[in-house]
Amino acid sequence: MANCELPAERRRACLGFGLPLAFLLLAASLVLAANGAQEGGAVTKAVEYRHFPVIGSRVAVWIIAQLHLMFGAFVLAVPMFALIIEFIGYKTGDKRYDQLAYEFTRLLSVSFSFTASLGALLTFMLFILYPKVMNYLTQIFSWTFFPYVLLFFLEAVFLYSYYYGWGKFHPVTHLLIGLALNLVGIGIIFIADAWLTFMNTPRGIDQAGHLVNLWEAINNYIWMPINIHRLIANISFGGSIAAAYGAYRFLASSTPEERAHYDWMGYVGNFIAISALLPLPFAGYWLGTEIYAYSQTLGVVLMGGTFSWLFIIQAVLIGNLFLAANYYLWVSMQRIEGAERYYRFIKYLLASITLCFLVWATPHSLVATVQEARAMGGQHHPILGVLGVMSAKNTAVNILILTTYISFLLYRRGNKEPTVSWARTGNLIQFAIFAFAVVFVIFLGVYGYFVEAKVRIRLSVPQVLTVLLTMIVVTLIDVFMFKNARIKGPIRWGEMPARSQYALFFIAITFAWTMGLMGYVRSGMRQHWHVYNVMKDTSPDAYTPTLGFAANVITITVLIFFSFIAVIFWLTGLTSKKSSGAKWEASA
Amino acid sequence: MKPLVVLILALVLLGLRFLRLSRVLWVPVWWLASYVFLVYGIEPPLPRSIILMFMGIITLSLLAYFSVDSQTLSAAWGAIVRFVTDRRYTIPLAMVVVALPAAVGWVAYRNASKAPNPPLFGRTIHPPPPIEITFKGKKINLTEADNPFRALEKSDPDKFRQHVARGRVIYFQNCVFCHGDNLNGEGLFAHGFDPLPANFADPTTIAMLQESYLFWRIAKGGPGLPEESAPWASAMPAWEKFLSEEDIWDVILFLYDYTGYRPRAKESLE
Known part of the structure; x- marks a missing residue:
């Protein structure tokens, strides 16, 4: 394992470890003080809201909360794939994996301090600016604060042990620390999710809003869907940021070894991001279904009301993500000798992606002038209107996923020539499976128009299962087919055009923007409620901002986030300069 | 759909295959064909807002297609440089220099001379019901x-x-x-x-x-x-x-x- 014992790092560790904890202790004491004040006197009851200068309380909390969430997502996600990569390195004995896992983990040290500081700032702001709602939430969830603080403390212990213990512990001990770090991280996110999901779909309280059952308040209707959705999204987001770091270092590299190493890092980060992106739409769909089931009003606010336009923007962003991810894979094929055979397929894959993207982004109700609406016979176009509903969207996203998978399959095969006797049959079977999957997914999509909504929603399950099963079976066939394959040439890591690295930046920024957008949707759908149907928002900000305003706030937040990320990349780059005896061996 | 428009487009695209156009030239051809199809090939006509969005997506895809291969990209860049610097292309270059602002001016004129329309709104068709x-x-x-x-x-x-x-x-x-x-x-x-x-x-x-x-x-x-x-x-x-x-x-x-x-x-x- 790489040796990274540096006095400067130790100092940074003390800072990184101490600063967040100090903030956290301050925040915890503030919470307890606020709770005590609420029980003890009428002072806090008199003040329901305070005003934040210039931008107002809502925008201030909005920006800080989103920044905290983005850093939190990154800090919780990176250990997940770092652990898996380290484990691969341990099992295979390939030092490059170990080095890569360490490189990913290196990003965590500074990020963790940023996350904790932003979290503490968010706590302060919430208690200062929104004392009424925070008092209420403290009444409901006060007992969850203690395990949260404890887990946070353990997170700090495990994270720094994991990072600074690299190469110093026995590999198995180190892996176990990584595992503990991940479990604690998941615990943290689950507790925090309980607080925010309760605000959307409150449960475990009586008519007057008093707590009846804490577990029910935690396990409210969308708690688990949000947990799952966030876990997957965090991995995707973390992978994309790590890939962006690889791209940054690739572009700044001065030696072929460094370029090769960071090219590989970018590739692995992107692979993680896209692999996690594939099931994400389905997790989101489960979440949406639960919201609709909880309240038709909330469901319509999301999918039929003002917020539905944000989903169109989201569709455009996700379409861009898929396009960029595939683009990166196609450009990457240029560094693989023998992959030229597959270039001719790119245009068909691109056509499929474009068509699915168009369907995915088609709104149900179109923005049209009166004349255009009259010509269409209403706000719904007779042809496009059909593409604007979930049956079409589900079909499009499933085929989009399959197409991306095919791109990866071609990339994977790039320099390999099967030597098994049944290669031709295997290819035919794979083709038949793909064809069947596409036809079946489209059939279910079309069938969805002829059945009631409840059945239609359920049809998404066989669609997803078909796609997942297809990917598993085709991968299995591929693995056996390319066992002992003849290698046509090496993968020339580092020989990538710069535009491929900008595609990685584009993916990371798009992920961050999508995350900001969806975070706003989840929070904003409550509209004028702090806790839906329980506690009204009576502040001056109790209105839904215009889409343009919301988009501007999200954009500014993303810009701030990437400014911070640039600082983190720079700091991490300083650390790695000292220890970048990157012993890169060109991969086969 | 308007079958005649679709048929003409298909025939033109098929015909162009025999000319063995380079990948660089196929990009504007597909862009134009997509535009013509969206504007004139669908009945009832699509609203302008959706055509703009679709064309944005198609443009992105075609750019991806165009730039994915380094050889194509450098060939295209070389062609552009030659077009701008080679004396042989002085007349076509002058035509482009005149045509581009003229096209922008024509679009501006067309927009300014249109009959007044009520403003465009993204109306919420299914507003959320109260509880x-x-x-x-x-x-x-x-x-x-x-x-x-x-x-x-x-x-x-x-x-x-x-x-x-x-x-x-x-x-x-x-x-x-x-x-x-x-x-x-x-x-x-x-x-x-x-x-x-x-x-x-x-x-x-x-x-x-x-x-x-x-x-x-x-x-x-x-x-x-x-x-x-x-x-x-x-x-x-x-x-x-x-x-x-x-x-x-x-x-x-x-x-x-x-x-x-x-x-x-x-x-x-x-």
Whole structure:
């Protein structure tokens, strides 16, 4: 394992470890003080809201909360794939994996301090600016604060042990620390999710809003869907940021070894991001279904009301993500000798992606002038209107996923020539499976128009299962087919055009923007409620901002986030300069 | 779709294959073909907003196609450099230099000389319903409310048919003038309204909604729409002033019965 014992790092560790904890202790004491004040006197009851200068309380909390969430997502996600990569390195004995896992983990040290500081700032702001709602939430969830603080403390212990213990512990001990770090991280996110999901779909309280059952308040209707959705999204987001770091270092590299190493890092980060992106739409769909089931009003606010336009923007962003991810894979094929055979397929894959993207982004109700609406016979176009509903969207996203998978399959095969006797049959079977999957997914999509909504929603399950099963079976066939394959040439890591690295930046920024957008949707759908149907928002900000305003706030937040990320990349780059005896061996 | 436009486009694209165009030239060809198809190939015509969005996506895809291969990219870049610097291309270059601002000027002229139009709004077609409404003094929870006669469909089909028949009479006495005798939103008065009356035959309207949602819309009409649905000039009356609760549930039964759609069922919480 790489040796990274540096006095400067130790100092940074003390800072990184101490600063967040100090903030956290301050925040915890503030919470307890606020709770005590609420029980003890009428002072806090008199003040329901305070005003934040210039931008107002809502925008201030909005920006800080989103920044905290983005850093939190990154800090919780990176250990997940770092652990898996380290484990691969341990099992295979390939030092490059170990080095890569360490490189990913290196990003965590500074990020963790940023996350904790932003979290503490968010706590302060919430208690200062929104004392009424925070008092209420403290009444409901006060007992969850203690395990949260404890887990946070353990997170700090495990994270720094994991990072600074690299190469110093026995590999198995180190892996176990990584595992503990991940479990604690998941615990943290689950507790925090309980607080925010309760605000959307409150449960475990009586008519007057008093707590009846804490577990029910935690396990409210969308708690688990949000947990799952966030876990997957965090991995995707973390992978994309790590890939962006690889791209940054690739572009700044001065030696072929460094370029090769960071090219590989970018590739692995992107692979993680896209692999996690594939099931994400389905997790989101489960979440949406639960919201609709909880309240038709909330469901319509999301999918039929003002917020539905944000989903169109989201569709455009996700379409861009898929396009960029595939683009990166196609450009990457240029560094693989023998992959030229597959270039001719790119245009068909691109056509499929474009068509699915168009369907995915088609709104149900179109923005049209009166004349255009009259010509269409209403706000719904007779042809496009059909593409604007979930049956079409589900079909499009499933085929989009399959197409991306095919791109990866071609990339994977790039320099390999099967030597098994049944290669031709295997290819035919794979083709038949793909064809069947596409036809079946489209059939279910079309069938969805002829059945009631409840059945239609359920049809998404066989669609997803078909796609997942297809990917598993085709991968299995591929693995056996390319066992002992003849290698046509090496993968020339580092020989990538710069535009491929900008595609990685584009993916990371798009992920961050999508995350900001969806975070706003989840929070904003409550509209004028702090806790839906329980506690009204009576502040001056109790209105839904215009889409343009919301988009501007999200954009500014993303810009701030990437400014911070640039600082983190720079700091991490300083650390790695000292220890970048990157012993890169060109991969086969 | 306009088959003639599609046929001409297909023939042109097929014909160009024989010319063995380079990848660089195929990009503008496909861009133009897509534009022509979206503007002239679909009937009824697509709104300008959606054409812009689609063309944005298509442009991105074509750029990806164009730039994925380093050789194509450098060949294209070389061609552009040659076009701008080689003396052989002076005349075509001059034509491009004149044509580009001329095209921009033409678009500006066309936009400025167009007949005035009402401003464009992204209107919310399905505004979220309130949790509870008051109907003639009675509170109705829209999240929990069900059509009280829907159960008769199985328990007492004859009685159910009576309610549907009653709904039909109510519809043709009150709603047909705007929503039309085919329930497709093309009633006699429809052409005078903006927004146009809802088209119930569209599989993406009432089939997507629970019956309580329809009850709310019929009972409260245009005046009862939430603010987010602005700009709102809906001519839909608040039918609670003219119809009873039973009348409204009956007419809802008729809407689903006539169109053959099923109302959105309530999902169970997991």
